[in-house]
Amino acid sequence: MSLKEHTIADMNTERDVPLDVDPTGPEMFGHPKGLFYLFFAELWERFSFYGMRALLVLYMVNDLLFSDSVAFGIYAAYGALVYATPVIGGMLADRLLGYRKSIMLGAVLMSIGHFALAVEEPIFFYGALALLIVGNGFFKPNISTLVGTLYKQGDARRDAGFTIFYMGINIGAMLAPLVCGYLGAEYGWHYGFGAAGVGMLLGLLMFWNGTRTGVFGENGYPPNPVRLREKVAGISRGAWVVVCSVLSLPVFGILLYHGILEVPGIGDTELDGHLIDYAMYYVLLPAIAIVLFINLVKESKVERQRLIVVILLTFFITVFWSFFEQAGSSLTLFAERNVDLDLNLGLFVWEMNAAQTNAINPFFIVLFALPFSALWLSLSKMHMNPFTPVKFALGIAQLGLGFLIFSWSANFADANGQVSVWFLIAGYMFITTGELFISPVGLSKVTELSPAKIVSFIMGIWFLSSSFAHHIAGIIAKFTSVSGSGDQEVSGAESLLVYTTVFEQIAYVAFGFAVLALILTPLMRKWMHGIH
Known part of the structure; x- marks a missing residue:
């Protein structure tokens, strides 16, 4: 078997679909059918995200008995990190995992994180938020990107398709505080967080069903399946991503725990000293600028x-x-x-x-x-x-x-x-x-x-x-x-x-x-x- 034939065979094994599948997938209501699977997957993921967020500060103040300033500091650090990790998750999807595997990994991590919030112990609390931060990094940028792959360049339906997808986000955002907030207030915090976890599981199942039925066509697979399976120190590259994701959890937990510490010589209040803010502006922003410059030159x-x-x-x-x-x-x-x-x-x-x-x-x-x-x-x-x-x-x-x-x-x-x-x-x-x-x-x-x-x-x-x-x-x-x-x-x-x-x-x-x-x-x- 030639190298080219071997590569095609490996890709076929990885994808487990025939090569003659329509790359745009089947259609429904004038749009790719995969759009509606992603619509509901994102709806339930946003339900879990906004449901948890609606309870978070109230839970910290009323149940964990944190001061207002500590609760606001942790909430701010969580918000900064949860929107920062998609940069890393996007890079890993582009170069190694592909969109499908990234979305599945992110959904699993977030599901675990939501249910971990129901355990009323500080280590579970910080660990749960860390799981949500890492999971969101894999899930959020790649499900939106996968929507884009369903449309060919120049397709007039693209903006309309993203608007439909955006509606799913906001249905979840509208329902979540009502449902999770009600359960949390009436029956206990763990019921509210548990409802968010159930929502995330529904999103995971919806996406998995879409991959199983082939509605995404040929989109979202690893760019190089052979490289993904190559072993480094006896472990495949794909497995290393999972290992490193797990190893990063204590780092994010520590950042959350110390996110409100005052930096010596900077600011005069507790909240002016966010380590997260300085990490963003003096580490993350320059790093992104350098990567963008390199790509612009190339x-x-x-x-x-x-x-x-x-x-x-x-x-x-x-x-x-x-x-x-x-x-x-x-x-x-x-x-x-x-x-x-x-x-x-x-x-x-x-x-x-x-x-x-x-x-x-x-x-x-x-x-x-x-x-x-x-x-x-x-x-x-x-x-x-x-x-x-x-x-x-x-x-x-x-x-x-x-x-x-x-x-x-x-x-x-x-x-x-x-x-x-x-x-x-x-x-x-x-x-x-x-x-x-x-x-x-x-x-x-x-x-x-x-x-x-x-x-x-x-x-x-x-x-x-x-x-x-x-x-x-x-x-x-x-x-x-x-x-x-x-x-x-x-x-x-x-x-x-x-x-x-x-x-x-x-x-x-x-x-x-x-x-x-x-x-x-x-x-x-x-x-x-x-x-x-």
Whole structure:
């Protein structure tokens, strides 16, 4: 048998499917059938992720009896790391594992992590979070990349397909806090964490069933199965990935445990000294810049310019998320202190609480995802679909409009500084439509513009933008602090002024970045070389 024949035989054995399978896979509802398997796999994975996240700080404060500052520090460190590991997971998938094996490994690790949270011991707590961090690194960038492989380059259905996929993310995000939060509050924390674990198992089973039935076609296999099975020190390369993943767990656990320690000479408060932040800015960011520079030098002119466009899009998505992530901090406190949360729906009045306002965004995503998916297809048929940089500019502008609505609400406040919940809902609606212009479209373009051999690595960088955005969002949120000094209380009118002033500034800065995106559109369009 020739070397070529041997390689083909090895690949066939690895894939366990015939070579004449349609590489795009079967279709359903006008899209590759594999899209809907990935839709439900991601839905349940996001259910587990957001369900756990909804309980995490409450669990640390009320059950583990951590102080607020320690709980916030661990939560911040977890958020930074969980969005940083996809860079490593993406690189390993591109060069060794392939998308399928990476997704399966990540799903298994996260399933174990969710169930480990149900054990009320500190070592299990930190170990569980470490499992979720490592597992997310393998799962998150590669399932999004696998969606992109289902569509050929230039396929007009691509943006619509990613919008459908994005809807699955937000269905899980909307349901998770309701279900897991209810179980955690009514029956105990382990029931809430257990429900998140069950959700992750359902996602794992859905993806496994998709691989078994062949709906992903020829996509997502290891780039070189022979190399994957080669032994190093008596252990295959694939097994080494698993071993190193397990060995990394104590490292992440220690980073979480010490994530709030003060660095000598840096900062004057406990939370200003995050080791995680300094590791990101002085280690991770330079390392990524070096790897990107090396890849830029190695690629052809067309691929190099397309990669620069991806970097610019990543910059703009970081700006977007930095403002968007006020939802988990300043906007939630604004809702608690200055919004009348009695929602009059005609037949009944729903007495919301501040935490529940975080469901408004995923609700609108679910409501608008399919119409937006149809919109992109219709505009493509009429040759009127805006170019990606224009969509980014419009998305950031809509986010700015949402914050401007929050700011305008001050003109309609009552004597106690309370504004109608409809201002909050209207603002979130425009923030959400802005998100639909940017996030699913951005996912689609990352898979289309990135060089094939590093696409998962670039997808990891795309998700890493959320890590830096969370840090920037925290800095912005500090400007809305209205707690006063000591036990001094601040009136509703005073807190309303602080919040709405900052929200107005966010709006104007967002409009500025939208204009910048429009200015760069001609150059970015040219460097996309025919990709819309």
